[in-house]
Amino acid sequence: MNVNQTGKLMKTAELEGGLLDNWVARAQGVKGVYMMYMPSTNWEHGGPIIERERISARPLSNDGVHQWGAVGETDDCERMQRGPTALIAAMRYLVAREFGEEVPC
Structure with missing residues (x-):
C-alpha cells in the first residue's frame, strides 16, 4: 500500500x-461530491x-458489548470487520477487502 505524504496509516477497523x-x-x-455520499450511515x-457485494452482517454480543460483524459470502470469521452498526461493519469490511487492513489517513 502506498502511504500518503504524512506516512500515517489508519486501521480499517477504526x-x-x-x-x-x-x-x-x-x-x-464513485467520483464527485462525497458530502452527499454516506454509505456508512445512510441505508439508501x-x-x-451490501446486496451487490453480497456482504452479510449480524449482531454480536461479547461481555455485554453489542456490535455488528460483517463478512463476504465466501469469507470466514477471520476477515470479519466489526462496528457499532451493521452499515459501519459492512463498509469497513468492503474497504478492508479492497485496500487491506490499513489505509492512509
Missing part, C-alpha cells in the same frame, strides 16, 4: 464517518452495496 465514506467511495469508483447508499 474508520468511521466521512473518512470511512471516502474509502467506500474509492472502492466503488449502503444497502445496495
